[in-house]
Amino acid sequence: MTALVRQRLAGFLRTGRALAPVLAGLLALGVLYGGGRAQPAEAYGVSAVVLFPVLAWQTKILLDVEPDVQRRLAGVLVGAGRERAAGLLAAAVAALGTVAVALVFPWLVGGVTGPVHPGDRTLLAGLLLGGWAHLLAVPPAVALGALASRACAGAAGYGVAVLALGAVGGLVLGLSGSVAPWLAPPLLPTARALGGPLAVGPGLGLTGWALAWAALAVAGYAWRRRFRA
């Protein structure tokens, strides 16, 4: 399966289509960090929210860039389950690359600063919490991108609709006072939590929430793909 992950990443990077979501992400982050310096944890929390649709879009592109027949050839060689898993894994690896860029970016443009006031989080704590917030966004984003991929959604219009609905719904349903926040991955709740002190319990709760949401979405993807090679 490693060879298939490598093949898909190579195909994604060599076509040049990988550039579009990365550039879009950088543009969004540029706007985000253009307003002045912020504490790392707080800034990274919002950065993860901004990055969620970008990572989902990146996943869709990665999965769609491979011709349908090539995907079927891979399925014949490694089996249907491994073929699907390799696609998700390749998308997760690509997403981690984008997350790394997003974590470094604010330091290059002066968008974050170390502790200024007494009681501010240490730099290390801010970096760790920021990394956690971004990692939390990866599984739901990959799952959403997979649901929007051509192999799952079918027609291109459906794929774009799933992606747009998931991205917008993820933000709208995550707002304070949402009637059904659990329908969306915990992006905004995580960003809000990073604005203040965060205890271990709520942190684990947010982690479980993100993983459960992603697991359900991946299950939906696998179910849809049962009859869609």
Place this chain on the structure above:
Amino acid sequence: MRLEGVWARYRRRGPWVLRAVEVALAPGEAAVVLGRNGAGKSTLLQLAAGVLRPARGRVADRPAAVGWVPERFPADQPFTVTAYLTSMARVAGLGAGAADRAVAHWADRLGLARFGPVRLAQLSKGTAQKVGLAQALLRPPGLLVLDEPWEGLDAAARELVPELVEEVRARGGSVLVSDHRGETARLPGARLWTVADSTVRETAPTAGAAMSVVELLVPADRVTGTVARLRAEGHQILRVRADSTDPPDVSRQGADTGPPQAGRHGDGSPDGGSPEVSRRGAGVPSAAGEAG
């Protein structure tokens, strides 16, 4: 490998492409799948290869190593021939050394060696088809599924296909081939499966059976369709000529005394009444000068 009560369709509540298919292929056997365009040949092959899942029924005893050659190789990929084949060999589970050896062997055998550094998108249709053939053979297949393997290949490569099929069979593998070009005569000893009306019928082998030539008179505007239909039914077209100065007496004979015995279908299939030009099989001359 057996297809047991297999039903297939492409979407829920969509029309059934195949219904209640019951066929089996033993190790060392080959079967040629015949049928008109859209009859379901590729669907049957993809079910056998594991590309598609049956909506009902099951495919049993499929060998672990399956090689599938799709009808159209997906050449729209950013890899060179060597990089692609090496990557596919690794995906198939070969180690680095074994993958390099397998790629070198099949590139040499299929005349792809000089295309190694060429990008897939720049290949001609026939060369791309050879890459498709090579990727299916990198790992010795227990089941080789070839969807219209002769399509786009040059004469030398067309001759190679039966050779490759025999090699897979000699190793104990099974081979399933679809054909709508009348190339079936290149695979003597292969079983004949005909896909029609969403079902698969096996046509009895004709090896050693007496053969007859039946001449038909067809309106000029229906020649192409008739030739295609007869080929799809497993008949071999020997020749198509424009003049009808030598009126066939077979139809008169058939009307007066019934169909000639030597020219009847051996399996009593519903198409037994179809005008038969010649059954495929041993001893039948190739279709030199055929048209359509």
